[in-house]
Amino acid sequence: MNVRSLTPEGIERANVLLDAMKAGEPATVSPEFLNHPDFSDDTGISIGKPPAFESRYNLALWLNQQLDGTSMVGGVLKIGTWTWLTMALLDVVAPVRADGTRNIGARPLYVLEPDNWRRYYRHLLAGPVLVMRAHWGDLGITQAILAGKPHIPGELYEQIASRQEVVTSHAVVALTRKLYWDAQTKALKRGSGGKGAGSPRRLSSLLEQLDVTWDFGEMTEDSLIALLPHKEFARFMKEPPVEYTETS
């Protein structure tokens, strides 16, 4: 199918649909809405049928490959395109529950706010795609930060992605994999969703302190680790991560 970009009228209609779903109506997104010329324009970008996604990492990888960077690299994020993609992939980012309703969260999760630096990263499609694209040359390091289900970003993502200088640092994102990614189970380590010692929340607080005096843009993962309180993070540093491969 071809990706389309919602017009202002289309975005308004999408908001109405999301409001109805949030109110508990078992609303669906019809093909007529997605393809109606009054509500969207064809971008000329063709994508395949989406597979089942186990994680935001898989989702971001698929979207990056399908879009080939056309919608996010070298240009301002397009609200209409991302919102259309969200509505087209609504079953992925807001799956239907047993009773036929969907759990619809805050609006920035579905309707991109590209100019709002406090909220743009929350978009359930654009957020993980952009984070992965920022580390495209070594995308395996995003495994931990994008480990959540497509509709559940998770504590680690929230703590790291909310700060531009942190989430774009190779050293920081590589550190999140080293600390919280379990290469054997291919899932986050136990305890990485907590709020105590060594947790993502604690790491975020430390990074906020460290970025006063260190340039994350040039630091290596090892030099960043050297700055952490080792006793506190020791429990998460036990297992070395397995090198990333396309199938891991």
Place this chain on the structure above:
Amino acid sequence: MSIRRFNYTERKRLAQRDVAIYLLDEGESHSFDADFDLAGYNLPSDARVVVEAYRQTTVRRYAFGHVANPSAKGPTGLEDFGDSSGVLFRTKVVDAGDSGRLLAEADRLHAAGPKDANRPSLIRVADADLDGEIWRLSFDAGGPLLELERKFARETLLNSPHFKCLVYPQVFRDLLRRALDEGLDDAEDEVSWQSKAVSYGQRLCGEDAPDGDDSGDDDAREDWITMAVTRFCKRHHLARKYTDVVIGGGAEG
């Protein structure tokens, strides 16, 4: 609970007035240049100067050499950003070694340039009925005002190679003359447009403007203004751009 942020290495905060970022737009192509005044910060001369351009998760780093003589060490294209709107900049001064220790920083810098409507510019721009003139630089209580004949599309005019190459240098010349005319008392007020104009001229020239109290040294003042305007033209390669875009050919700027 917020965390206390300790500045263990006594990192300095660079004042925005000491780091000037300029967008250089050439049609669809965008790049930037930067001017620094780091003399007052007591930074090691061999510390590295880096400029980062960023928007959302897109970040590009540009090496600007060392504190002793900071200047771009490679292309400063903003291709990764497509449209340059919304791109912010930060400047870092980083320890000469590979420790990554931050010595000074200025963040959330907006670039000045004709396409950035929100730029902190020295010159306001307004449409006006100029009765045959195309542009006019005037001064009122709000400072310098560049008036443009309203029957021309403002952005088209401001971004045309003719206007950039032929008008901007004269506007800059008039701006410096007026700033110096109005005396160095005003220029010592750091937030005044006069001070900003003279300060920019001084950065271009690498030397202070002639003393305004010396009324007999008009020639020195004119020489200083000409040097500033000349360096402004060279910095922005105006002669070369005019040759390439308007005339066609390969003359050096």
